[in-house]
Amino acid sequence: MTVYDDRPWLRLYGRQPGEIHPAHRNALDMFRAGLAQDPEGDAVRYFDGALSRRELDEQSDALASGLLASGFAPGDRLAVYLQNVPQFVVAVIAAWKAGGVLVSINPMSRARELTYLLQDSGATALIALESLYDEVARDVVPDSSVRLVLTTSGLEHHSHPDPRLFADLTRQRHEGTTDLAAFIDEHRGEVPPAATLAPTDVAFLTYTSGTTGVPKGAMNTHGNVVFTATAYRDWARFQPGGSVFGIAPLFHITGLIGHVAVSLLAPMPLVLAYRFEPGVVLDALRQHRPTYTIGAVTALNALLNHPDFTRDHFSSFTSVYSGGAPISPTAERAFAEATGLQLHNAYGLTETTSPMTLTPFGTPSPVDPTSGALSVGVPVPSTVVRIQGDDGADVALGEVGEIVAEGPQVVAGYWGKPEETAAGLPGGALRSGDVGFMNDDGWIFIVDRKKDMINAAGYKVWPREVEDVLAEHPAVREAAVVGVPDEKRGETVKAFVSLKDGRSATAEELIAHCKERMAAYKYPRQVELVDELPKTVTGKILRRELRGGRQP
Known part of the structure; x- marks a missing residue:
């Protein structure tokens, strides 16, 4: 499947696969x-x-x-x-x-x-x-x-x-x-x-989360860092006099590239506030008036739901990107209504030194009419993204498979782990572990993590789709869906839901909400209401903790 041709977004940004920005050697x-x-x-x-x-x-x-x-x-x-x-x-x-x-x-x-x-x-x-x-x-x-x-x-x-x-x-x-x-x-x-x-020398060792084993040190080279910092700068359309707000933790690849590296490249001031505390962050936004940030949608939602939030807090921003956790169409609309700004999508991994796809500035991400998923963008220049089946062959446009990326942002390997490098980066292409598809216009849609797929009586259920439907309920703040053992179905769908302040809903109401909108095998048979969902420091919801019965 060819992913590089005469697409409008490719003409806009100009570079072709294999072409690396030449401005800086390291x-x-x-x-x-x-x-x-x-x-x-x-x-x-x-x-x-x-x-x-x-x-x-x-x-x-x-x-x-x-x-x-x-x-x-x-x-x-x-x-x-x-x-x-x-x-x-x-x-x-x-x-x-x-x-x-x-x-x-x-x-x-x-x-x-x-x-x-x-x-x-x-x-x-x-x-x-x-x-x-x-x-x-x-x-x-x-x-x-x-x-x-x-x-x-x-x-x-x-x-x-x-x-x-x-x-x-x-x-x-x-x-x-x-x-x-x-x-x-x-x-x-x-x-x-x-x-x-040299461009091939390692700049950062960033460790994966270790969800499928011990953490692995991704070797992010100087060439990787220069390329991805340039991608953020070019796609977010930085303007003179702006500044970067560091909402993501700097230890994470999003913070290292989307905050530190891009602020050095621009150059722009980097605004820091120690750690994410919503009230402190809102005060910092008003004090420093930054123009760009990238952070998890869970962090942005926490700001919107804070009692002190006003539209003015985001009035200085010219571009806001979100990465590190999936965005539902409902969350995107809520952000736009609250701030007046488009929330641009970004997608990448530690091993892609942050972005492999981005939403072009000012271009709304499309929503897939079948799954309801919001696109995570298009491949950034010089990057080839493929969708592959279990046999390693490319699947047709619109078909679901594993997302595989090649480009100047992909790391050379894992520190001291040649076997893991050979398995996860065969031939230099990253097997992401994420399942998704590409539409006819080159937009990428993520279905879910491959390992999170639920097998309910032989039917595949992707948690992300159920979570997006739950997000449409006006009382739902956040939702996480996992598979749990079931005597009849083998696995069944269970949802953990936190509600917005001042809103109420019962488990039965939320099940009915999903049942009306989804195929019979997909809707959750169990819903558990919780105060907070477990998350990583970057805002990703920890489904594995919910599967293991360690509810907050």
Whole structure:
């Protein structure tokens, strides 16, 4: 199946498969170009503080010099165990200036996860929040390859800590660690030797969620990062004077590319607010007036449902993208009604260094008339997306199969795991594990995760379709659908539903709502009302926890 021909969206963006944007050889070049363009402009804004590009350059020079003086060598891994703080961005640039690789670690990771990530990556240096070192890392580091621990705090770089985030936080110094700010001051004025970074060198090690086994370190190269940052910048139509709001966690591929990398490339200020707290985020939107963001629809919905939300909070935005979790047509309409803005779709994985498909700016995503699914966009330039059957052959347009991607954003493999690389990236093409289809105009539609398919009495039921129908009910805030054992059907459909504040609905009403709108084998036989659905820090609903009976 050919996916590249004379489509209108291809003519608009111009490039062909295999063509890579030539502006920058590596991700550090993006930062250096922005520095030369506007050295005194803000690189990062954080509450009432800011860090200019010149200051970011000086601090990252000092940190890189200090790392190298402490035994860090080109190719070594620097792990960061941080929330969305300016120090994260300093660490990214410093790792590259030292010729190293940044390992981004979820700040929600506990001892077992942190132990695995440090050991698997072989990180030799760690930058951690003081609180996370105290709670978790102090017991893990002695058994890892880490030789240098630098600690810092969310209280840095601003003068009036918000009690909603920092009420109980105090500065802590721990034996065996060095204060990051003091370390930077010690080496201030030093300039590291120029790092030689090829497009094929690894820029980030980003770990998969491990839903089908242990997490795997995706090797996101400098070429991957430059390409996807360019895709976001071009498709979101950045304008001079804008800024990026960091709603996604920076450790995640969406935050690393859709926030950090694209802000370096543009260049534009990156606005950070420590972690996602809806009231704090709304205040930050009003204070900083950002123009672009990308985040999970669950986070955007949390903002719309907050009692302080007004249309004015989004009045500065020119483009808003959503990725990391599926969007229903109902959610897209609700966002447009609340903000006056189109919610553009993005789709990608850790292994595609964020986007493989995007909704072209200003072009509404179509809704498939049969499944009711909202399209996740079209392949970005230089990218080939195929839909394949279990036999590895392309299926016809409109038929359902596994989504497979090839392009400059696809990683070369998994860190230290050649067998997993061969299985998941055969011939350099990523087998996504997502099931979907492509229509005649090249739009991609996701049906669901392959492993989440429910087999009810021999019929295939995709949870996503049931969830979208539930979302149409006016009382439903969020829904998650899983298969549960059933004596007669083998598996049957069960829905977990949280309701909007001030709205009510019974399980029987929600079952009837679905029964009226779906084939008999698809509608949920069981509905359980819950206060909250379990999610990852990026906003994806954790169906596996619901299948395992661990309801919130």
